Amino acid sequence: MKVLKFGGSSVDTPESILNVKNIVEATARPAVVVVSALGGVTDQLIAASRMAAAGDSAYSESVDSLMERHHKMVNAVVEPRRRPQLLENLDHLLTDLRSILHGVFLIQDLTPKTADAIVAYGERLSSLITAALLDNACHVDSLDVVCTRVQNSKTLVDFDLTNRRIVEHFGKHPGLFVCGGFIAKDAETGRITNLGRGGSDYTASIIAAALNAEALEIWTDVDGFMTADPRVIPTAYTIPQLSYNEAMELCNFGAKVVYPPTIYPVCTKNIPIYVKNTFHPSHAGSVISSDMSLTANGESTFTAPICGISSVNRMSVVTVSGPTMVGVIGVNRRIFACLAQNGISVFMVVQTSSETSTSLCITPEDGQKACKVLDAEFAVEIEDGAMNKAQLEEGLATVAVVGENMKRTPGIAGKLFSVLGRNGISVSAIGQGSFEMNISFVIQQEMLSKALNVLHNSFFLSEYQDVNVFVCGTGNVGGSLLQQIAAQRERLMKERRLRINLVGVSGRSQSVYHPEGIDAAHYKEAMQNGEPGGINHMVERIVEMNSFNSVFVDCTASENVARQYETLLSHNVSIVAANKAAASSDFDRYKLLKDTARERGVKYLFETNVGAGLPIINTINDLTGSGDKVLRIEAVVSGTLNFVFNALSADIPLSKAVRMAQEQGYSEPDPRVDLSGKDVIRKLTILARESGYRVNMEDIEAHLFIPNSLFEGSLEEFWEKLPGLDAEFEARRQRLEAEGKCLRFVATWADGKGEVGLREIDQTHPFYHLEGSNNIISLTTSRYHDYPMLIKGYGAGAEVTAAGVFADIMRCANF
The missing domain is CATH 3.40.50.720 (NAD(P)-binding Rossmann-like Domain)
Known part of the structure; x- marks a missing residue:
C-alpha cells in the first residue's frame, strides 16, 4: 500500500493533472491518492467569502469563475462517458457553495464555522475530478473519514476515530482510492473543519500511518527538499536523503516543501516519505526516513555536516528584560502564558545565562501586540522599576542551519559565526538545542541573501x-x-x-x-x-x-x-x-x-608591491610570524633600473639604455618616475614596515645618480639633456669593468635606517650576477644570520605582476 498526495500545482492545469494520471497508473495497487484543490482555488474561495461578508456582490462572479474553470478541466481531461454525472455532481456542490455565500452576503457576517465550510469546496471538487480521471478509482469523501475534536480552543485530529474510519473505508479491499486532503469534520457537532493550510500533506500522512503503508509520496512542483531556497541561491540542489528530525527542523523554519505536522504520524510508524516532482517524475527527489542509508535512487547518502539551510525572511524580536527576572521562578511562565492567551506564537526563544532578559522571535504582525500585552502583564514591575518595557526590534530575519551530522562534527558553530563575521554579517540572537541538530540565529533582513549564500558556499553545500x-x-x-x-x-x-x-x-x-x-x-x-x-x-x-x-x-x-x-x-x-x-x-x-x-x-x-610575482612579502610575513626578526634588508627591486645598468655597454650609453627600457615596457611612460628612485623608496618602506619597523618614505635617505635639473621641465627636455650624462657613465662603466664590478641601484635597511642609491658591486656579491630586469632581495634575520636568505627572479612586467595579483586572490579564497 502506498499513499500519494498531489498538491495544488499538480492539479492546476489539464497538462499537470494528466501527469498525475500517468504517475498513479504506474503505481501498484492498492493505493490511496490524496489531492489538494486546483491551484489557487483555496485563495479564491477565501477571497469570495470575504467579499460576501463585506456586502460585495462580486462574490457571485467568483463562483461563476470557479464553475467555468472546473467545467473546462472536466472537458479537457475526463472521458466523455464520465462527464455528465461528474458535471452534475460538481454543479450540485457549486450551487450549495453559492447558497452559503449568498447567506453570508445577506447577513454580512462570516463565522469561523461558515468560513471552514466554504474553503472545503476546493478539495471536494478536485477529488471528484481526479477520481473520474483515473480508471477504476473509488472516490471517498474525506469528511466521512478524517475526524477532529476541539481541545483548548484548538481543532485537533481525533486519531482513534479517524484511524478506525480509514481502515473501514480503505482497508477492506485492494484498489485505488481518491479523496480530498485538508478537510475534516468535527466528530461531535458534524461541522466541517480543516487541518490548516498545507493540511493535505497531513491528511495523506494520517492515512498512511493508519494503513501501515509502505511509503508516503508527496508530489509537488519541486524536485524535493533543497539545500537552500533556490530563488536566493541558484546553486542550491536537492537533498537526496534526510532524517525525520532534519525534515521537521527545515519545515518549521521556512522550507515549504512539506507541511510540518505531516512528519509525525508516519515517523512513529517508520514509514518513509518520498518528496517528488509531478513535472519531473524521473528525478529521484528526496526521501525522509529513519534509515540514514536509504536514498530515493540507491545512491550514496548525504554526508555533509549540514544537510540544508532554511530561513524566515520576515520576523521581529521582542525582548523582556529587568533585574527582577534573575532567579525568580515563574517569570517565563507568565511571558508565555500571556502570549498564548493572546494568540501570539513564538518560534524561537533566546535567554541570557544571567536570566536578565528573554528574547522572543515572532511574526512582524504580532510585534506591537506582543509588546502591549507583555507591558500589561508586567505593569506593576515596570512601574516599580524592577523590569523594563518590552523592546521591539523589527526588520529582522532568522536562519536555521540544520543537520544530524553536526553533532559529530566539532567546530561547526565556530566556522559558522566566523564566516558570517568575515562577511560583515552581525548576529543579534543565537539559539541551539542540546541535540546539536539546528543552529538558529537572527540577522538584519537586508543581510539574509548574503548570509544564505556564504553559508551555502562555506559548508560544502555548493559544488564550488x-x-x-x-x-x-x-x-x-x-x-x-x-x-x-x-x-x-x-x-x-x-x-x-x-x-x-x-x-x-x-x-x-x-x-x-x-x-x-x-x-x-x-x-x-x-x-x-x-x-x-x-x-x-x-x-x-x-x-x-x-x-x-x-x-x-x-x-x-x-x-x-x-x-x-x-x-x-x-x-x-x-x-x-x-x-x-x-x-x-x-x-x-x-x-x-x-x-x-x-x-x-x-x-x-x-x-x-615589491618584486611583482616574487614571494617576498609573504616570506617576510612567514618569518616574522614564526618569531624570527629581520635585521637587514638589501634589495635590487627596480626591474627598470636593473635593466638599464645591465644594458650599458660600449655600444649602449645611458641615454639609449633608458630609451630601450621605455620602449620595451620596463619603465613608466615617463622614465623619470623610475630614475628618481621614488619607486624603490616606496618598496623599501613597505619591506621595512612588513618586517616590523615604523617608517615613512621621508625617513629613507636617497642617493640619486641623475641631477635634479633633469627632473624639471618637460619630458622632451629630459630626453634632450640625458645624453649629457653618457660620457660620465661610460667612463665609470669602463673602470668598473676593469675592476670586475658592476652598477646596481640598491635599497638597504639596517640598524633601523634605510637608504637607496647606486652601488658598485664586485663579483663576490650575490647581486653581481643579476640579469635583465630581474629583482633580488637578501634578508638577514636572527635565524638567517650567517647565511642570508636570497629571493631572486623576474621582477617586472605586466604578466608576472598580474600572476602575483592572481596568487593573492587565491589567498583570499583560502581562509
Missing part, C-alpha cells in the same frame, strides 16, 4: 567555493589579470572546486557589474554597454551589491583609488593591491588599513 572579484583598472596589469582569470577559471573549478566570479570591472570612464558573473574573456564588450567608470561609482556599486566573499583588486597606481581602501575593508571586502600608494602612505594610515582588515576578518594583500 565562490570568490566574487571586482577589478579596478584595465591597463597592462589589469588587462593581463583578466586574461589569466579567463584562462584559468575552468581549471580551478575542476581541480580545486574554486570559482572565480568576476562580478565587476571598472576603468576610468566605463564599468560593468553583474552578480551572476561577467565573462572575463569579453569584459571589454560588456563595458561598452555598461555603467559610468571611476572609483567612486565602483565603491557605491560594491557596497550596494553586498556580495559575499568579495575581493577588490586594484590594478591602478591611483592615490584616489587607494583612499577608498578603508571604506571597502570596513564593508568586509578583501583587498588585493598592485597599487603601492596605500602600503607606502603615512605609517598611521598603513597601520589603520592592516588593523581594519584584521578586525574585520578579511585580507589586505599587496605582494606585488
Whole structure:
C-alpha cells in the first residue's frame, strides 16, 4: 500500500493533472491518492467569502469563475462517458457553495464555522475530478473519514476515530482510492473543519500511518527538499536523503516543501516519505526516513555536516528584560502564558545565562501586540522599576542551519559565526538545542541573501567555493589579470572546486557589474554597454551589491583609488593591491588599513608591491610570524633600473639604455618616475614596515645618480639633456669593468635606517650576477644570520605582476 498526495500545482492545469494520471497508473495497487484543490482555488474561495461578508456582490462572479474553470478541466481531461454525472455532481456542490455565500452576503457576517465550510469546496471538487480521471478509482469523501475534536480552543485530529474510519473505508479491499486532503469534520457537532493550510500533506500522512503503508509520496512542483531556497541561491540542489528530525527542523523554519505536522504520524510508524516532482517524475527527489542509508535512487547518502539551510525572511524580536527576572521562578511562565492567551506564537526563544532578559522571535504582525500585552502583564514591575518595557526590534530575519551530522562534527558553530563575521554579517540572537541538530540565529533582513549564500558556499553545500572579484583598472596589469582569470577559471573549478566570479570591472570612464558573473574573456564588450567608470561609482556599486566573499583588486597606481581602501575593508571586502600608494602612505594610515582588515576578518594583500610575482612579502610575513626578526634588508627591486645598468655597454650609453627600457615596457611612460628612485623608496618602506619597523618614505635617505635639473621641465627636455650624462657613465662603466664590478641601484635597511642609491658591486656579491630586469632581495634575520636568505627572479612586467595579483586572490579564497 502506498499513499500519494498531489498538491495544488499538480492539479492546476489539464497538462499537470494528466501527469498525475500517468504517475498513479504506474503505481501498484492498492493505493490511496490524496489531492489538494486546483491551484489557487483555496485563495479564491477565501477571497469570495470575504467579499460576501463585506456586502460585495462580486462574490457571485467568483463562483461563476470557479464553475467555468472546473467545467473546462472536466472537458479537457475526463472521458466523455464520465462527464455528465461528474458535471452534475460538481454543479450540485457549486450551487450549495453559492447558497452559503449568498447567506453570508445577506447577513454580512462570516463565522469561523461558515468560513471552514466554504474553503472545503476546493478539495471536494478536485477529488471528484481526479477520481473520474483515473480508471477504476473509488472516490471517498474525506469528511466521512478524517475526524477532529476541539481541545483548548484548538481543532485537533481525533486519531482513534479517524484511524478506525480509514481502515473501514480503505482497508477492506485492494484498489485505488481518491479523496480530498485538508478537510475534516468535527466528530461531535458534524461541522466541517480543516487541518490548516498545507493540511493535505497531513491528511495523506494520517492515512498512511493508519494503513501501515509502505511509503508516503508527496508530489509537488519541486524536485524535493533543497539545500537552500533556490530563488536566493541558484546553486542550491536537492537533498537526496534526510532524517525525520532534519525534515521537521527545515519545515518549521521556512522550507515549504512539506507541511510540518505531516512528519509525525508516519515517523512513529517508520514509514518513509518520498518528496517528488509531478513535472519531473524521473528525478529521484528526496526521501525522509529513519534509515540514514536509504536514498530515493540507491545512491550514496548525504554526508555533509549540514544537510540544508532554511530561513524566515520576515520576523521581529521582542525582548523582556529587568533585574527582577534573575532567579525568580515563574517569570517565563507568565511571558508565555500571556502570549498564548493572546494568540501570539513564538518560534524561537533566546535567554541570557544571567536570566536578565528573554528574547522572543515572532511574526512582524504580532510585534506591537506582543509588546502591549507583555507591558500589561508586567505593569506593576515596570512601574516599580524592577523590569523594563518590552523592546521591539523589527526588520529582522532568522536562519536555521540544520543537520544530524553536526553533532559529530566539532567546530561547526565556530566556522559558522566566523564566516558570517568575515562577511560583515552581525548576529543579534543565537539559539541551539542540546541535540546539536539546528543552529538558529537572527540577522538584519537586508543581510539574509548574503548570509544564505556564504553559508551555502562555506559548508560544502555548493559544488564550488565562490570568490566574487571586482577589478579596478584595465591597463597592462589589469588587462593581463583578466586574461589569466579567463584562462584559468575552468581549471580551478575542476581541480580545486574554486570559482572565480568576476562580478565587476571598472576603468576610468566605463564599468560593468553583474552578480551572476561577467565573462572575463569579453569584459571589454560588456563595458561598452555598461555603467559610468571611476572609483567612486565602483565603491557605491560594491557596497550596494553586498556580495559575499568579495575581493577588490586594484590594478591602478591611483592615490584616489587607494583612499577608498578603508571604506571597502570596513564593508568586509578583501583587498588585493598592485597599487603601492596605500602600503607606502603615512605609517598611521598603513597601520589603520592592516588593523581594519584584521578586525574585520578579511585580507589586505599587496605582494606585488615589491618584486611583482616574487614571494617576498609573504616570506617576510612567514618569518616574522614564526618569531624570527629581520635585521637587514638589501634589495635590487627596480626591474627598470636593473635593466638599464645591465644594458650599458660600449655600444649602449645611458641615454639609449633608458630609451630601450621605455620602449620595451620596463619603465613608466615617463622614465623619470623610475630614475628618481621614488619607486624603490616606496618598496623599501613597505619591506621595512612588513618586517616590523615604523617608517615613512621621508625617513629613507636617497642617493640619486641623475641631477635634479633633469627632473624639471618637460619630458622632451629630459630626453634632450640625458645624453649629457653618457660620457660620465661610460667612463665609470669602463673602470668598473676593469675592476670586475658592476652598477646596481640598491635599497638597504639596517640598524633601523634605510637608504637607496647606486652601488658598485664586485663579483663576490650575490647581486653581481643579476640579469635583465630581474629583482633580488637578501634578508638577514636572527635565524638567517650567517647565511642570508636570497629571493631572486623576474621582477617586472605586466604578466608576472598580474600572476602575483592572481596568487593573492587565491589567498583570499583560502581562509
